[in-house]
Amino acid sequence: MSKTRLEAFSDGVVAILITIMVLEFRVPHGAGWGDLAPMLPKFLTYVMSFVFLGIYWTNHHHLIHVTRGVSGGILWANLHLLFWLSLVPFGTAWMGENHDAAIPTAVYGVILLCDAIAYEILVRVILAHEGSSSELRKAIGKDMKGNVSLLFYLAAIPLSFVYTPLADALYAAVAILWLIPDRRIERHVVRT
Amino acid sequence: MSKTRLEAFSDGVVAILITIMVLEFRVPHGAGWGDLAPMLPKFLTYVMSFVFLGIYWTNHHHLIHVTRGVSGGILWANLHLLFWLSLVPFGTAWMGENHDAAIPTAVYGVILLCDAIAYEILVRVILAHEGSSSELRKAIGKDMKGNVSLLFYLAAIPLSFVYTPLADALYAAVAILWLIPDRRIERHVVRT
């Protein structure tokens, strides 16, 4: 079974998710700066979600690159990841409209957490299929970034109800963490 | 004639159908749990439709994998399948907004039934093109899952008017039936 279609389908879904978030930028009816200003929190949330989806896409790219073949289980673990990623535009739009509200901020974190767990499941299903001597297992390494991300999401969800900007800061920190180039990781760890 | 574009086009259409269903989650204006709660039936309908489209995508993946070439007839049988799949988001949105209403639930079943019939037609057109000694014919087997699915759809449509949740349960049963891993089938039957 070839992995071409799994890649093509995942590329399609992520490309659409990234672009439908733009549809939430409802065009203001007026034409002044005052009409543009209220869009700033929406825009910043869009930037962050774009980065998150970009991270998943590049990680997925690296992950499937070292995978030799696909099974039915891998197809479904991948669909499961795409399902949770598909909720990112909803979370983005809701938080973008209510950027200082606790619940939308916490829900955004729950979606990011489920994305991270679904990615982890996909990695494990692939590992089980590839076997312990696979190139992938060697490449996984300690996955510091993945663990730190999970920790930050888990902290941000309750913190949304204490002080919302702190949760936003934690989400942003995860995004920045993944953006930092790290040549050593690119060679050895799949996730970067 | 190569099958690459048939795969790419089908992947594109299914990827878009799966993601435009998310557009129906209109972001609530409020930011409380009370604003999120009414979305639950919509969400559950989305999960079910996501699984159905996922099933068709993985089945299509396996089906085309064992197909050697495409003809004009196969292209059109495939477009015919994509047509009926394209109605899934409409059915999902209508049933999601009226989850306890008989007619939307029955219409959802009619769409699923047409999807299943269109898939069956595609399989037959491919079989006619491949010839009786093809790898595909051997792989088809008895197609129990396909027959049970048809039966459940046919039962659910009239049952929508008797007791709507029963129809919902039958749809869910079909989705679960296909999700159950079945290693034996993966080797021998194309549809899994």
Add this chain to the structure above:
Amino acid sequence: MSKTRLEAFSDGVVAILITIMVLEFRVPHGAGWGDLAPMLPKFLTYVMSFVFLGIYWTNHHHLIHVTRGVSGGILWANLHLLFWLSLVPFGTAWMGENHDAAIPTAVYGVILLCDAIAYEILVRVILAHEGSSSELRKAIGKDMKGNVSLLFYLAAIPLSFVYTPLADALYAAVAILWLIPDRRIERHVVRT
């Protein structure tokens, strides 16, 4: 220069055009047959436009299949075709909402006519690039279907203002003309 990306990009655009037409089926708020009935003209227009886009996609598939390479001119002739195809969802939605009105019906015909002309231009640009001894020139043949289609569009546009259903019938006739299987053409003519 390879033709893979031209195919992939065109597949993507047509897949999206076919599916965004479904977004025009705004879900009725009620849940009765009476809420579904007014959607019938919209649905029929959708079916017709789906068939038209399907025709262009399969024709494009065959056309590019016999093309050996692409040039900057071919890329742009292809983008020009995609531009006119991109107006089909608009024409479909307008005619679907006003199925007995002359102007939307005529505008739909104008869009179909421009699609046909753009396709013809693409064929000629490819022919100029491939040279007169190419496989494509032999495959083109007399292109009866193409010429009949152009004639029908040209007739339907003014007839929209005389008797609108007649124009609808002509559009449907073109769609059916292309759907009829024609094994001889499949071997010899690119367009089928």
Add this chain to the structure above:
Amino acid sequence: MSKTRLEAFSDGVVAILITIMVLEFRVPHGAGWGDLAPMLPKFLTYVMSFVFLGIYWTNHHHLIHVTRGVSGGILWANLHLLFWLSLVPFGTAWMGENHDAAIPTAVYGVILLCDAIAYEILVRVILAHEGSSSELRKAIGKDMKGNVSLLFYLAAIPLSFVYTPLADALYAAVAILWLIPDRRIERHVVRT
């Protein structure tokens, strides 16, 4: 690392961006010429943005064609370009609704400028990865068109506030500049 998925993902995103702009053509409720007329400025803005995205797509096609491999940095420089391209539909819709207003016209120019800068960054990241003796460096040449475009955007942004149609004319001039066939450039310069 292969460049197939970078191409496929970029094709997907640009294909979606080009087509979601059509969603902004909200279907008029009436069916007369009077209902169509107010859409003209929107239509012209759509044509222009379609051409701009088409330019980026063909340039991207040529650029990646001469690129031998991709790195994590190239993936992110490409995502960065896609991010700014993703704002084109918003700019198009806002300017289309307010075609004689200074601020939407200036914002449209800012988006085009950021697109151009992001493209330039992508070129440089690829050059740094390919090395100075690469085919790409030879192909880049003087990039007159790119420099003229930047100059025109930089002029159009302040001019929007002086005389809006002049800014529109400058945008159109850039689009036309890129559409002019230039066989010599096609052979020597990547960007055409």
